[in-house]
Amino acid sequence: MATETRPASMNAASERDPYNNNSYGTLVDSGYRTVQLPVLDVVDFNERIIRSYEDGTAEKELPADLSVARSLIPAGTAKLRDFSYIAPDIPEYAPQNCTGCMDCVTLCPDTAILGKVLSEGDLEQKLATIPDPADREMFRKQWARTRKYYDGAKKRGQEGGMFAIIIDPSKCKGCAECVTVCDDNALRMIPKSEQVITQIRKSHRFFKNFGPSDERYINDNLLIDMMLKEQTHVYVGGAGSCAGCGEGTALRMLCAATGAKYGNDWAIVAATGCNTVYTSTYPYNPYLVPWTNSLFENAPAMALGIRYRWDQKGWQHKPIWCIGGDGAMFDIGFQALSRMLASGANIKVFVLDTQVYSNTGGQASTSSYTGQNTKMSVHGKVYGGKQERRKEIAQIAMMHPRTFVAQTTCAHVNHFYRCVLDALEFDGPALICCYTTCQPEHGVADNMATDQARLAVDSRAFPLLIYDPRKGDTIRERLSLQGNPAVNDDWWVNPKTGEVVDFIDFARSEGRFAKHFDRDGNPSPTLLAARQDRLENWRLLQELAGILPRKDAAKEPKASPAAATRAKPAAPATKASPAPHAAAPVPKAAAPAPNTAAPAPKAAESPQTNGSTNGHGAPLPEGFGLGTPVRYHDGSRWVPGTVESLEPLVVSLADDTELRINAELFRQAVAEGLIVRQ
Numbered sequence: 001m002a003t004e005t006r007p008a009s010m011n012a013a014s015e016r017d018p019y020n021n022n023s024y025g026t027l028v029d030s031g032y033r034t035v036q037l038p039v040l041d042v043v044d045f046n047e048r049i050i051r052s053y054e055d056g057t058a059e060k061e062l063p064a065d066l067s068v069a070r071s072l073i074p075a076g077t078a079k080l081r082d083f084s085y086i087a088p089d090i091p092e093y094a095p096q097n098c099t100g101c102m103d104c105v106t107l108c109p110d111t112a113i114l115g116k117v118l119s120e121g122d123l124e125q126k127l128a129t130i131p132d133p134a135d136r137e138m139f140r141k142q143w144a145r146t147r148k149y150y151d152g153a154k155k156r157g158q159e160g161g162m163f164a165i166i167i168d169p170s171k172c173k174g175c176a177e178c179v180t181v182c183d184d185n186a187l188r189m190i191p192k193s194e195q196v197i198t199q200i201r202k203s204h205r206f207f208k209n210f211g212p213s214d215e216r217y218i219n220d221n222l223l224i225d226m227m228l229k230e231q232t233h234v235y236v237g238g239a240g241s242c243a244g245c246g247e248g249t250a251l252r253m254l255c256a257a258t259g260a261k262y263g264n265d266w267a268i269v270a271a272t273g274c275n276t277v278y279t280s281t282y283p284y285n286p287y288l289v290p291w292t293n294s295l296f297e298n299a300p301a302m303a304l305g306i307r308y309r310w311d312q313k314g315w316q317h318k319p320i321w322c323i324g325g326d327g328a329m330f331d332i333g334f335q336a337l338s339r340m341l342a343s344g345a346n347i348k349v350f351v352l353d354t355q356v357y358s359n360t361g362g363q364a365s366t367s368s369y370t371g372q373n374t375k376m377s378v379h380g381k382v383y384g385g386k387q388e389r390r391k392e393i394a395q396i397a398m399m400h401p402r403t404f405v406a407q408t409t410c411a412h413v414n415h416f417y418r419c420v421l422d423a424l425e426f427d428g429p430a431l432i433c434c435y436t437t438c439q440p441e442h443g444v445a446d447n448m449a450t451d452q453a454r455l456a457v458d459s460r461a462f463p464l465l466i467y468d469p470r471k472g473d474t475i476r477e478r479l480s481l482q483g484n485p486a487v488n489d490d491w492w493v494n495p496k497t498g499e500v501v502d503f504i505d506f507a508r509s510e511g512r513f514a515k516h517f518d519r520d521g522n523p524s525p526t527l528l529a530a531r532q533d534r535l536e537n538w539r540l541l542q543e544l545a546g547i548l549p550r551k552d553a554a555k556e557p558k559a560s561p562a563a564a565t566r567a568k569p570a571a572p573a574t575k576a577s578p579a580p581h582a583a584a585p586v587p588k589a590a591a592p593a594p595n596t597a598a599p600a601p602k603a604a605e606s607p608q609t610n611g612s613t614n615g616h617g618a619p620l621p622e623g624f625g626l627g628t629p630v631r632y633h634d635g636s637r638w639v640p641g642t643v644e645s646l647e648p649l650v651v652s653l654a655d656d657t658e659l660r661i662n663a664e665l666f667r668q669a670v671a672e673g674l675i676v677r678q
């Protein structure tokens with residue numbers, strides 16, 4: 001008689017998952033709530049639907065029954081997804097170097113590196129439960145005596161705390177972000193051999209079996225330790241985001257801070273974008289909280305509807321996070337967002353600002369930087385990337401009635417958590433715009449999300465801010481720029497190198513701006529205009545925050561050798577490039593003379609204008625407009641030309657080249673006598 005062999009449960013160890021690494025639950029194997037039809041039979045979902053996706057038979061064999069056709073996905077099913085085969089390398093932990101700083105755990109985009117602290121005695125008891133002595137010793141060696149948890153506790157008269165970092169092999173995508181953020185050489189990437197992966201799988205299984213961290217060692221005031229608490233693991237990993245994706249980390253940290261306060265008793269309304277695609281690729285869901293997505297353009301409107309219904313049900317205490325990319329919030333859903341903020345409703349908005357429509361291949365949004373090379377502003381022979389200036393959603397949101405606003409990044413962990421917790425405490429609408437690195441569209445390596453986010457802040461590309469209406473009646477009382485380096489100055493000077501860090505340095509480090517540098521590394525006029533744009537944005541924030549620039553801050557900081565090279569006119573380029581003729585007037589505009597620190601609009605108020613603008617808000621000088629015949633001095637001779645277009649501002653020249661500059665640079669050139677009317 002044939003015997004039926006039932007396959008092992010998806011939640012049990014199997015040949016493919018011998019140590020049951022991708023088991024259901026969060027840090028520890030915890031049970032889950034069984035939900036039955038008519039909603040969804042979760043056990044059936046895991047055993048039948050997820051299994052068929054994991055073994056590749058879903059498309060051909062899974063019937064379109066009610067459970068499948070409804071496309072509902074239970075909470076946390078992405079835990080059952082196995083990514084252990086996608087990367088050749090995996091981090092290795094060196095406990096003797098570890099300080100227990102928790103940076104690696106916090107900044108991993110995939111919940112693939114976990115931390116735990118246990119008392120020495122408790123650890124010994126738990127180690128004794130590992131039957132194989134070799135396994136026991138192998139795992140014992142992975143626990144560290146750190147100053148933070150061991151020495152610190154001893155000083156307080158407590159038993160020393162033992163700390164360990166562990167890799168979840170089923171969730172790690174091998175991005176090496178954790179290695180990069182570890183300042184103590186306690187992590188390095190090693191190739192995955194059979195032996196390595198077996199040891200990591202076993203260690204991860206023991207780690208989970210040992211239960212949660214001992215809360216006595218977790219200091220609630222130390223926000224970075226938040227992820228030691230199990231209830232913060234609301235984002236379980238297993239999402240289909242790119243390796244190292246900055247959005248993934250932002251969502252994890254958002255979930256952690258909200259989970260720390262509200263457990264799983266809150267919800268997400270997501271606008272279509274990368275975030276919805278990688279967190280709801282059927283049948284995988286990395287969230288343990290209710291989540292819904294309607295359209296690209298209407299998440300804030302949908303959140304409003306849910307809020308009002310929840311309030312009717314007496315659920316005023318449950319937060320709703322409305323999440324979307326810059327495409328969704330700056331552009332396509334902007335009206336819905338503005339309406340929602342104006343409503344005063346208690347909804348929190350979180351913008352994943354990649355400065356590009358990442359999910360559809362990288363089209364420009366209004367958040368993209370000037371000069372950025374994107375699919376809708378391709379850096380080609382005629383246009384040098386995006387010509388417009390970046391729109392500032394934070395400043396716009398501040399002008400809505402009584403709205404909490406913040407700008408932050410994951411690299412600034414304390415600032416990030418503070419923003420999220422303060423937004424949650426605020427009894428009204430809140431908007432947090434978070435800088436998120438998008439590796440393929442920014443042209444940076446998989447391990448660079450944190451470093452690039454930090455540089456974005458250091459270079460004034462993306463200033464940190466918190467605007468809290470509870471702090472007072474005036475903007476300056478409400479707005480804080482704390483967290484930015486050298487808050488009183490135009491630019492920050494890196495004390496290690498003595499060099500000024502500005503937008504050009506940021507641009508130089510990312511592929512999306514690569515075409516703006518000539519062979520000698522000189523930036524294009526467009527990039528210098530982008531630098532000026534960032535400076536003006538920063539000065540506006542300083543003014544709003546009541547930080548009056550120091551008298552000498554109006555001057556450029558002492559230029560480093562690198563900066564001096566930058567300020568030189570760019571070398572003449574080929575005809576194909578729009579740059580050559582704009583080179584001469586540019587440096588002056590990029591480096592304003594003392595006492596001209598006020599932002600450009602001042603010049604725009606000058607009566608000597610004709611009101612023509614090029615979309616940058618600065619009109620052309622009197623006598624110049626569309627069709628004006630001009631002469632341009634290129635350094636050696638006069639070249640006749642015509643103002644061919646105002647938006648963008650283009651002067652076509654008789655030698656078959658053209659000037660593409662903004663109105664401000666145009667005015668500079670006129671003032672210098674480099675452009676005259678014919």
Ligand SMILES: Cc1ncc(C[n+]2csc(CCOP(=O)(O)OP(=O)(O)O)c2C)c(N)n1
Pocket residue numbers: 247272273274275295296297324325326327328329332352354356357358359360365
């Ligand atoms: C009305 C509408 N237009 C276009 C699309 C196609 N679409 C889906 S996601 C997306 C881009 C999302 O960009 P963003 O909001 O910046 O999020 P990101 O992917 O960068 O995280 C677009 C254009 C759509 N779904 N709906």
Ligand code: SF4
Pocket residue numbers: 090091107108109110111112113167171172173174175176177178179244
């Ligand atoms: S390599 Fe990347 S995915 Fe893997 S643990 Fe480190 S940060 Fe997480």
Ligand code: SF4
Pocket residue numbers: 097098099100101102103104105165181182183184185186187
């Ligand atoms: S970042 Fe390095 S030092 Fe900090 S907890 Fe991780 S492994 Fe330890």
Ligand code: SF4
Pocket residue numbers: 240241242244245246247248274278354358359437438439440441
């Ligand atoms: S395209 Fe960019 S934002 Fe989208 S998942 Fe990849 S890295 Fe993240």
